[in-house]
Amino acid sequence: MSTKRTITFEVMRYRPESDAEPSYQTYSVPCEQEWVVLDALLYIKDNLDTTLSFRWSCHMAVCGSCGMIVNGEPMLSCKAFLRDYPDVIRVEPLTNFPIERDLVIVMDDFITKLASIKPYIIPKEERKVEQGEYLQTPVQLKKFKQYTLCINCLLCYAACPQYGLVPEFVGPAALALAHRYNLDSRDNGRSQRQEIAASHDGVWECSFVGACSEVCPKHVDPAGAIQQTKIASTMDYFLGFLQGGS
Amino acid sequence: MSRKPYIRPIPKTSWYMRDGRYKRYMLREVTCVFIGAYTGVLTMGLLRLSQGKEAYEAFLQAMNTPSAIVFHILALLFAVYHSTTWFNVTPQAMPIMKGDDFLPGKVIVTAHYAGWAVVSLFILLVVGI
Numbered sequence: 390m391s392t393k394r395t396i397t398f399e400v401m402r403y404r405p406e407s408d409a410e411p412s413y414q415t416y417s418v419p420c421e422q423e424w425v426v427l428d429a430l431l432y433i434k435d436n437l438d439t440t441l442s443f444r445w446s447c448h449m450a451v452c453g454s455c456g457m458i459v460n461g462e463p464m465l466s467c468k469a470f471l472r473d474y475p476d477v478i479r480v481e482p483l484t485n486f487p488i489e490r491d492l493v494i495v496m497d498d499f500i501t502k503l504a505s506i507k508p509y510i511i512p513k514e515e516r517k518v519e520q521g522e523y524l525q526t527p528v529q530l531k532k533f534k535q536y537t538l539c540i541n542c543l544l545c546y547a548a549c550p551q552y553g554l555v556p557e558f559v560g561p562a563a564l565a566l567a568h569r570y571n572l573d574s575r576d577n578g579r580s581q582r583q584e585i586a587a588s589h590d591g592v593w594e595c596s597f598v599g600a601c602s603e604v605c606p607k608h609v610d611p612a613g614a615i616q617q618t619k620i621a622s623t624m625d626y627f628l629g630f631l632q633g634g635s
Numbered sequence: 636m637s638r639k640p641y642i643r644p645i646p647k648t649s650w651y652m653r654d655g656r657y658k659r660y661m662l663r664e665v666t667c668v669f670i671g672a673y674t675g676v677l678t679m680g681l682l683r684l685s686q687g688k689e690a691y692e693a694f695l696q697a698m699n700t701p702s703a704i705v706f707h708i709l710a711l712l713f714a715v716y717h718s719t720t721w722f723n724v725t726p727q728a729m730p731i732m733k734g735d736d737f738l739p740g741k742v743i744v745t746a747h748y749a750g751w752a753v754v755s756l757f758i759l760l761v762v763g764i
Contacts, residue, residue, distance in 0.1 A: 550654075613727030
């Protein structure tokens with residue numbers, strides 16, 4: 390008994406050596422019931438068209454490599470189950486990023502921004518190995534734990550209309566990670582991160598559409614992190630006045 | 636081979652049409668126009684009040700026209716949409732840690748609705764209903 394279902398995939402193609410702009414190519418794929426969109430793309434690559442380019446690695450929503458737009462929605466293609474989709478599925482590269490080739494985007498801008506917010510613990514004082522670990526209680530961990538689940542898949546950037554319109558915007562994931570380290574009891578680097586996070590291109594460029602948090606496959610809440618950073622930055626500003634600063 | 640990344644253009648004036656989330660966001664943003672206009676009407680009422688009884692009664696008369704009533708109903712609907720959309724996202728902006736855990740979001744949202752009800756009741760009592 391065959392349980393295969395034939396699904397038409399309209400895949401955005403862009404071959405920089407020959408194409409002036411992207412176009413759609415249609416593939417008819419005999420799909421297994423339990424497949425995800427990534428399985429169908431792999432079928433196309435293996436059986437129908439070896440030239441199709443896309444990124445993937447873990448196939449289990451951990452690596453964050455296979456983000457794509459599936460029927461208009463930013464998705465990890467390894468988490469987009471075909472049973473939830475109609476017989477025609479349109480697959481595009483993540484929006485708001487330049488297309489390198491087919492479904493592969495250029496993510497250099499994000500990497501630069503991520504590095505700029507110093508996504509690592511900047512301790513109050515360096516400890517020597519013999520002084521032991523930096524200790525943390527479970528409650529201190531709980532304060533920021535959800536933000537540690539970010540896998541840098543960039544679905545939030547693809548969902549953010551502000552990032553599309555204002556490419557200078559530092560963006561959801563980078564700002565959420567800045568917040569994650571600021572909340573960490575072992576960290577003392579907030580003032581360094583604020584130079585970027587509290588700048589005009591930082592949290593203040595966010596108008597709280599909230600789409601970033603809705604599309605996050607790991608249930609991180611970048612929109613919440615950004616609003617909390619806005620509140621903390623405003624407090625800094627007024628406390629600065631009270632303490633006689635500017 | 637040299638690289639040639641393709642940048643897809645974003646329509647500057649109609650970008651919000653491609654996603655239901657963006658449309659809802661724009662609807663929330665546009666509520667400020669009605670809230671601003673209502674504030675203008677209210678300020679005008681205060682101005683008329685300061686100009687004496689006759690001026691104020693003329694203002695009340697103007698508020699009694701069908702177009703003014705339609706405007707007020709619209710402004711109320713937009714104000715309710717504005718308030719509820721913001722109330723519903725407050726747990727994201729203001730998470731509260733109580734003891735070992737976060738306070739559930741619905742507690743924070745409900746507190747906002749309760750505050751709204753109390754303030755509304757107080758105002759209704761003050762205006763003498």
